Amino acid sequence: xxxxxxxxxxxxxxxxxxxxxxxxxxxxxxxxxxxxxxxxxxxxxxxxxxxxxxxxxxxxxxxxxxxxxxxxxxxxxxxxxxxxxxxxxxxxxxxxxxxxxxxxxxxxxxxxxxxxxxxxxxxxxxxxxxxxxxxxxxxxxxxxxxxxxxxxxxxxxxxxxxxxxxxxxxxxxxxxxxxxxxxxxxxxxxxxxxxxxxxxxxxxxxxxxxxxxxxxxxxxxxxxxxxxxxxxxxxxxxxxxxxxxxxxxxxxxxxxxxxxxxxxxxxxxxxxxxxxxxxxxxxxxxxxxxxxxxxxxxxxxxxxxxxxxxxxxxxxxxxxxxxxxxxxxxxxxxxxxxxxxxxxxxxxxxxxxxxxxxxxxxxxxxxxxxxxxxxxxxxxxxxxxxxxxxxxxxxxxxxxxxxxxxxxxxxxxxxxxxxxxxxxxxxxxxxxxxxxxxxxxxxxxxxxxxxxxxxxxxxxxxxxxxxxxxxxxxxxxxxxxxxxxxxxx
Amino acid sequence: xxxxxxxxxxxxxxxxxxxxxxxxxxxxxxxxxxxxxxxxxxxxxxxxxxxxxxxxxxxxxxxxxxxxxxxxxxxxxxxxxxxxxxxxxxxxxxxxxxxxxxxxxxxxxxxxxxxxxxxxxxxxxxxxxxxxxxxxxxxxxxxxxxxxxxxxxxxxxxxxxxxxxxxxxxxxxxxxxxxxxxxxxxxxxxxxxxxxxxxxxxxxxxxxxxxxxxxxxxxxxxxxxxxxxxxxxxxxxxxxxxxxxxxxxxxxxxxxxxxxxxxxxxxxxxxxxxxxxxxxxxxxxxxxxxxxxxxxxxxxxxxxxxxxxxxxxxxxxxxxxxxxxxxxxxxxxxxxxxxxxxxxxxxxxxxxxxxxxxxxxxxxxxxxxxxxxxxxxxxxxxxxxxxxxxxxxxxxxxxxxxxxxxxxxxxxxxxxxxxxxxxxxxxxxxxxxxxxxxxxxxxxxxxxxxxxxxxxxxxxxxxxxxxxxxxxxxxxxxxxxxxxxxxxx
Numbered sequence: 001x002x003x004x005x006x007x008x009x010x011x012x013x014x015x016x017x018x019x020x021x022x023x024x025x026x027x028x029x030x031x032x033x034x035x036x037x038x039x040x041x042x043x044x045x046x047x048x049x050x051x052x053x054x055x056x057x058x059x060x061x062x063x064x065x066x067x068x069x070x071x072x073x074x075x076x077x078x079x080x081x082x083x084x085x086x087x088x089x090x091x092x093x094x095x096x097x098x099x100x101x102x103x104x105x106x107x108x109x110x111x112x113x114x115x116x117x118x119x120x121x122x123x124x125x126x127x128x129x130x131x132x133x134x135x136x137x138x139x140x141x142x143x144x145x146x147x148x149x150x151x152x153x154x155x156x157x158x159x160x161x162x163x164x165x166x167x168x169x170x171x172x173x174x175x176x177x178x179x180x181x182x183x184x185x186x187x188x189x190x191x192x193x194x195x196x197x198x199x200x201x202x203x204x205x206x207x208x209x210x211x212x213x214x215x216x217x218x219x220x221x222x223x224x225x226x227x228x229x230x231x232x233x234x235x236x237x238x239x240x241x242x243x244x245x246x247x248x249x250x251x252x253x254x255x256x257x258x259x260x261x262x263x264x265x266x267x268x269x270x271x272x273x274x275x276x277x278x279x280x281x282x283x284x285x286x287x288x289x290x291x292x293x294x295x296x297x298x299x300x301x302x303x304x305x306x307x308x309x310x311x312x313x314x315x316x317x318x319x320x321x322x323x324x325x326x327x328x329x330x331x332x333x334x335x336x337x338x339x340x341x342x343x344x345x346x347x348x349x350x351x352x353x354x355x356x357x358x359x360x361x362x363x364x365x366x367x368x369x370x371x372x373x374x375x376x377x378x379x380x381x382x383x384x385x386x387x388x389x390x391x392x393x394x395x396x397x398x399x400x401x402x403x404x405x406x407x408x409x410x411x412x413x414x415x416x417x418x419x420x421x422x423x424x425x426x427x428x429x430x431x432x433x434x435x436x437x438x439x440x441x442x443x444x445x446x447x448x449x450x451x452x453x454x455x456x457x458x459x460x461x462x463x464x465x466x467x468x469x470x471x472x473x474x475x476x477x478x479x480x481x482x483x484x485x486x487x488x489x
Numbered sequence: 490x491x492x493x494x495x496x497x498x499x500x501x502x503x504x505x506x507x508x509x510x511x512x513x514x515x516x517x518x519x520x521x522x523x524x525x526x527x528x529x530x531x532x533x534x535x536x537x538x539x540x541x542x543x544x545x546x547x548x549x550x551x552x553x554x555x556x557x558x559x560x561x562x563x564x565x566x567x568x569x570x571x572x573x574x575x576x577x578x579x580x581x582x583x584x585x586x587x588x589x590x591x592x593x594x595x596x597x598x599x600x601x602x603x604x605x606x607x608x609x610x611x612x613x614x615x616x617x618x619x620x621x622x623x624x625x626x627x628x629x630x631x632x633x634x635x636x637x638x639x640x641x642x643x644x645x646x647x648x649x650x651x652x653x654x655x656x657x658x659x660x661x662x663x664x665x666x667x668x669x670x671x672x673x674x675x676x677x678x679x680x681x682x683x684x685x686x687x688x689x690x691x692x693x694x695x696x697x698x699x700x701x702x703x704x705x706x707x708x709x710x711x712x713x714x715x716x717x718x719x720x721x722x723x724x725x726x727x728x729x730x731x732x733x734x735x736x737x738x739x740x741x742x743x744x745x746x747x748x749x750x751x752x753x754x755x756x757x758x759x760x761x762x763x764x765x766x767x768x769x770x771x772x773x774x775x776x777x778x779x780x781x782x783x784x785x786x787x788x789x790x791x792x793x794x795x796x797x798x799x800x801x802x803x804x805x806x807x808x809x810x811x812x813x814x815x816x817x818x819x820x821x822x823x824x825x826x827x828x829x830x831x832x833x834x835x836x837x838x839x840x841x842x843x844x845x846x847x848x849x850x851x852x853x854x855x856x857x858x859x860x861x862x863x864x865x866x867x868x869x870x871x872x873x874x875x876x877x878x879x880x881x882x883x884x885x886x887x888x889x890x891x892x893x894x895x896x897x898x899x900x901x902x903x904x905x906x907x908x909x910x911x912x913x914x915x916x917x918x919x920x921x922x923x924x925x926x927x928x929x930x931x932x933x934x935x936x937x938x939x940x941x942x943x944x945x946x947x948x949x950x951x952x953x954x955x956x957x958x959x960x961x962x963x964x965x966x967x968x969x970x971x972x973x974x975x976x977x978x
Contacts (some may be wrong), residue, residue, distance in 0.1 A: 004930040006760075097735035239931075243764045243919065246586035246949070269760055269929045271495075275732045278767035300876055302791065321810040365875035367867065371860045378856065386854035387789055430732065440758045441493040442728075460735070 003197065005265040008211050010202040016209060016222035020046040022483045023210055023223035024188070024230060025196045025263060028056025030452025030472035031230035032179035034435075034480030035188035036120070041484035043225060045188040048212055050195040050258050054180035055173070057232055057256045057424070057453075058469060062135040063171030065473070066090070066145060066466030068161035069107055071114040076126035077142050081159045083107040088156040089147055090458070093313070094467065098460035105433055106458055106474055113474050114163060120182040122175055123166040132288040134311050134465075137341065139166040145464050146310030150389030162466050175469065194219065199227065199266050199448070206489050207270065207447035226447045226483035228435070230476060233425035233453035234261025235280075244277035245425050247319065252422030254283065259424065263454040267429050271439045272448070275456035277427035281463040284315035285420050286328050286407035289342045292394045294330025295376060298322035301359060301369030303376065306390040312465050319421055320461075327362060328405040329369070331398040348403035358402050373398055426463065428455045435479025449483050451476035492686065494754040497700050499691040505698060505711035509535040511972045512699055512712035513677070513719060514685045514752060517545025519941025519961035520719035521668035523924075523969030524677035525609065530973035532714060534677040537701055539684040539747050543669035544662070546721055546745045546913070546942075547958060551624040552660030554962070555579070555634060555955030557650035558596055560603040565615035566631050570648045572596040577645040578636055579947070582802070583956065587949035594922055595947055595963055602963050603652065609671040611664055612655040621777040623800050623954075626830065628655040634953050635799030639878030651955050664958065683708065688716065688755050688937070695978050696759065696936035715936045715972035717924070719965060722914035722942035723750025724769075733766035734914050736808065741911025743772065748913065752943040756918050760928045761937070764945035766916035770952040773804035774909050775817050775896035778831045781883045783819025784865060787811035790848060790858030792865065795879040801954050808910055809950075816851055817894040818858070820887040837892035847891050862887055915952065917944045924968025938972050940965035 022038040024031045027049035039045040049056075068074060069083035087107040091098055118124065129136035129143045136143055143162035146152060165174035184190060193214055200209035200220065209222040234240040235253045240261045242249060253259070268274060286296070291307040296314055298304060305317050318326050352358035355370040362369070377397035379385055385395055408420030429437050429450045436444040437455075452472035459467065511527040513520045516538035528534040538545075557563060558572040576596040580587055607613065618625035618632045625632055632651035635641060654663035673679060682703055689698040689709070698711040723729040724742045729750045731738060742748070757763060775785070780796040785803055787793060794806050807815050841847035844859040851858070866886035868874055874884055897909030918926050918939045925933040926944075941961035948956065 004932075006928070006930055097731070097738065242586070243762070244766070246765075249586065265929045268757075268762065271758055271760065273732070273757065274763075274766075276735075276767070277733070277763075278765070367864050368876060371864055375856050375860055387857060439495070440754045441495055443493075 005198050005262065005269045007199045007201045007270050010200050010208045013200060013220040016220040018046060018219070019222040019224065020044045021223065021225040021488065022228060022480070023048065023221050024228045025210060026056060026230035026232060026452070026454070027054035027180060027190055028230060028232060028452060028472070029058035029176065029179060029469050030476030032176065032183045033473040033476030034228045034230055034451060034483065035183040036179070036186050037477045037480030038484040039183065039186035039188040041481055043484035046221060047183065047188050047190045048194045048196050048210070048221070049190055049192045051256065052192050054190060055176045055256070057254070057259055058472070059173045059176035060170065060256055061172035061469060062169070062465065063165045063167065063175045064143070064145065064466035064469065065117065065163045066161055066464055066470040067110045067114045067163045068159065069110040071111050071163065073114065073124050073126055073141055073163055074159065077128045079159045081161070083110065085156045085159065086110060086161060089152055090464065092152060092155045093146055093464050094458060094462045095460040099456070099458050102433060102471070102475070103458045106471060116477070117473070121178040124163060125166040128160060131342070132292050132308060134288065135169045136164065137168050139168055140164065141166060144310070145466055146313055149309040149391065150306050196262065196266065199270055201270060202489060205446065207445060208489055223447070224488040225486040226449055228479050228483050229263035229267055229429070229450040229454045230452045231263025231454045232259040233428065234264060235259045235424045237261045244427060245280050248280050248423050248425070254281070254422050254424040259453070263450065264428050267437055267448060267450065270445060272437045272445055273430040273440045275427060275430040276459070279426040279459060279461060280423050281312065281426060281468070282315050282319040282421055282423035283312060284318055284326065284407045285422070286405065287342055287344050287346055289338045290328045290330060290346065290405055293334040293337055294328055294398065297327050297329055297369060297372060299324055299364070301364040301372050303372055303388060306385065306388040308391050308394050310464065312463055316463055326407050328407060330403055332401050332403070334396070334398060335403065346405055346409060349406040349409070350404040352402050353400050355402065358404060362404055425453065426456070426459045428453055431455045433478065434482040435475050436482065447486065447489060449479040451479045494687050494751065494758045496688045496690045496759050499689050499697045502689060502709040505709040507535060507708070508711040508713065509533045510712065510714040510977065511717060511969070512537065512710050513717045514699060515545060515719035515721060515943070516543035516669060516679055517719060517721060517941060517961070518547035518665065518668060518958050519965030521665065521672045522962040522965030523717045523719055523940060523972065524672035525668070525675050526966045526969030527973040528672065528675035528677040530970055532973035535710060536672065536677050536679045537683045537685050537699070537710065538679055538681045540745065541681050543679060544665045544745070546743070546748055547961070548662045548665035549659065549745055550661035550958060551658070551954065552654045552656065552664045553632070553634065553955035553958065554606065554652045555650055555953055555959040556599045556603045556652045557648065558599040560600050560652065562603065562613050562615055562630055562652055563648065566617045568648045570650070572599065574645045574648060575599060575650060578641055579953065581641060581644045582635055582953050583947060583951045584949040588945070588947050591922060591960070591964070592947045595960060605966070606962070610667040613652060614655040617649060620831070621781050621797055623777060624658045625653065626657050628657055629653065630655060633799070634955055635802055638798040638880065639795050685751065685755065688759050690759060691978060694935065696934060697978055712936070713977040714975040715938055717968050717972050718752035718756055718918070718939040718943045719941045720752025720943045721748040722917065723753060724748045724913045726750045733916060734769050737769050737912050737914070743770070743911050743913040748942070752939065753917050756926055756937060756939065759934060761926045761934055762919040762929045764916060764919040765948070768915040768948060768950060769912050770801065770915060770957070771804050771808040771910055771912035772801060773807055773815060773896045774911070775894065776831055776833050776835055778827045779817045779819060779835065779894055782823040782826055783817055783887065786816050786818055786858060786861060788813055788853070790853040790861050792861055792877060795874065795877040797880050797883050799953065801952055805952055815896050817896060819892055821890050821892070823885070823887065824892060835894055838895040839893040841891050842889050844891065847893060851893055914942065915945070915948045917942055920944045922967065923971040924964050925971065936975065936978060938968040940968045
């Protein structure tokens with residue numbers, strides 16, 4: 001973060017190189033949604049993108065969008081849902097302390113948002129992928145994202161809400177192809193290979209554009225109505241991570257390599273407030289079926305969660321709260337129940353005939369893993385898990401021989417050190433429901449909007465896949481509309 | 490935080506009501522240290538204090554100062570210490586991710602800082618209080634702050650470094666009486682009942698003073714050299730807690746009721762960066778000897794730490810990482826080993842002849858507490874604790890009858906709901922080693938300094954008592970000296 005982000009005066013720049021009504025900075029999912037809506041509302045829209053084309057981190061993601069409340073896709077797959085049920089689940093799963101005002105709106109208007117995505121050409125296939133996984137290897141359009149695991153089964157009617165563009169595994173590219181084409185189709189013009197460096201302020205302190213660099217040249221963009229920052233989070237900036245979210249230092253990064261937090265810093269330099277800068281998403285790249293059929297333990301051989309939750313949840317619980325290293329423990333019989341394809345070619349790090357041997361191999365204290373498995377087995381024999389409430393579908397006593405898998409062996413090709421953990425940041429600019437960026441007195445900064453991971457969205461301490469593309473596109477649209485509605489400065 | 494903190498232009502205020510070289514905002518420990526050093530360096534110093542007199546949250550604290558490296562007090566009590574040993578302990582105990590540059594300086598100059606405190610009239614008695622506790626009921630000058638518990642015993646030579654002013658229990662008043670008298674004795678003038686509301690900026694963007702309110706009147710303070718913000722943390726501002734440290738929402742507040750984060754917001758409004766805003770200190774108000782001789786378990790009946798650590802550490806570990814409610818479990822024989830005075834009048838919430846009964850009373854899953862005690866006893870019988878390494882001094886098998894104490898019954902009269910947990914915030918303004926406040930490009934904001942809990946200090950995710958008064962006074966002194974050394978604007 002050595003580069004300066006101090007704002008530049010409109011008077012100082014002389015004649016701007018480009019002018020527009022709404023300047024969108026960043027062409028990921030939030031930027032595409034904002035650009036489409038602003039252009040569709042009649043604004044003259046420019047989109048700056050540091051990379052050589054649109055997509056951002058969104059295009060490299062799994063493409064899940066957390067949607068519900070009774071979408072056409074849910075209905076076609078035979079599920080009834082309501083905004084209240086969706087809210088109840090997300091309030092708990094994203095909690096404690098989600099942004100309830102944003103979350104309420106997000107749930108109430110989710111059906112409309114799904115229709116908007118379909119109308120923009122995002123394809124969804126009306127079929128359910130029902131096995132626990134990170135990303136289905138199929139093009140099924142609907143998946144579970146933790147709704148069918150305890151304690152959520154007692155909080156809301158279990159209904160799947162993971163909406164996926166029709167592609168196997170990383171479907172984010174399909175989403176972004178549709179959204180970026182929709183934005184340019186509506187009239188937004190993209191300037192790629194163009195990296196915004198600072199905001200421009202007019203004499204009244206109103207945001208009036210942004211400075212950028214393109215092929216080493218300094219370029220000034222004047223925005224007559226507003227700037228919308230959709231620059232993403234800051235997982236790629238080591239100094240910002242150290243300042244705000246050191247828990248991700250040394251782990252892999254879920255990003256396109258350009259999540260440098262520059263939008264957050266540019267806005268903060270003009271007085272913007274931030275929110276929840278320490279919160280993160282974290283993924284432990286272990287095959288989900290391995291832990292659902294076995295168990296996930298910490299460095300002291302303790303279970304800490306029902307292993308049939310969405311993998312993002314056990315990952316977060318591990319990284320945030322349990323001493324590592326973590327181990328997936330399973331027995332031979334359990335292993336044989338898992339389809340080969342769902343094991344991702346993972347191989348056990350240790351095998352043992354007794355738990356005492358396995359404890360020793362794993363450097364665990366004597367009796368630690370042993371009593372964990374003993375208690376688990378005693379309850380599993382009765383089809384129960386009174387400690388963590390794993391679904392009986394996955395419960396059976398584990399018997400010798402045993403195997404231990406190291407989640408650090410995760411196969412995913414995500415960047416960064418191969419700690420087996422990778423993540424991104426959830427904290428960002430403090431915004432209102434229309435994406436207006438707020439200052440430290442709670443007032444909107446004139447002419448400035450933000451959405452996506454440059455802003456803090458609906459999240460509390462928890463995370464569910466699909467809520468980042470979800471709130472990025474949802475609040476990106478609102479920011480684009482509000483920006484287009486500003487009176488030209 | 491409804492009140493505006495937007496900066497005011499120097500031109501707009503007309504003739505200031507008061508002028509000085511260095512304006513210190515807040516008269517707690519950091520403010521007193523800064524005011525003393527600035528006045529001692531020849532500056533004309535004014536100190537603004539919202540309350541009716543000096544002291545702040547510091548005066549209501551236990552008064553511990555984390556000092557070492559071979560202070561005269563350590564030597565008089567028969568302990569050898571070095572800055573390196575002190576650094577090694579704090580790097581681990583305040584970690585992961587402490588501010589290593591600040592920490593290195595803090596340790597290297599700790600002996601000098603102790604002498605400075607003594608020279609300012611802070612009394613220290615050369616005797617050690619050796620029992621685990623939050624605050625000794627005696628006037629002993631030295632206490633352990635976790636150095637003699639695993640894993641720190643393997644990281645650094647165990648040496649006590651808790652330096653306490655000579656008074657039983659809450660000794661912060663003694664510290665603050667001495668430091669505030671030292672500051673005024675050196676020539677600093679205090680304006681009490683005066684609440685700073687916003688910074689003043691000159692035409693060059695240099696901080697040139699502060700606006701304040703006194704008895705409903707608006708008062709303008711011009712600072713020719715610099716402003717030093719020592720306004721404390723933000724545990725008393727619910728909106729800031731919600732934005733940055735929601736983990737403390739609903740818990741008690743370790744403060745004087747005026748830790749409203751206003752200094753952090755005033756500085757952020759002129760472009761200051763912040764650091765680690767989500768980090769907190771948290772205290773579980775359970776008698777330490779009760780858990781040292783028994784065990785501390787979470788809602789699932791699991792131990793999670795060696796209970797002979799400094800209580801701040803088990804508290805932090807509980808609140809941050811374990812599902813509550815928490816319980817202190819002990820047997821009758823263990824209870825009889827604890828002096829009545831060390832039990833603070835605590836009474837068990839539940840007693841039972843068997844662990845199965847106790848589990849049921851506590852709403853724990855069957856077998857959960859039972860296996861925890863079984864494994865503990867098996868190892869304790871051999872004088873071992875291979876899971877958490879509690880010192881053998883505290884280990885013995887627990888036998889019926891058993892008792893469970895609720896830490897929520899904590900006797901302390903700290904403010905807020907009686908959750909049994911109380912805390913304060915550790916995040917704040919990003920400063921350099923001289924307390925200069927940095928902007929979002931990493932450059933110092935001209936004329937602005939900060940120290941104490943308005944700034945981020947030496948802390949990582951961990952906390953040790955005495956490090957807040959410690960880094961507040963240490964970096965407060967440096968900020969005061971640097972502020973006095975500024976060229977008048």
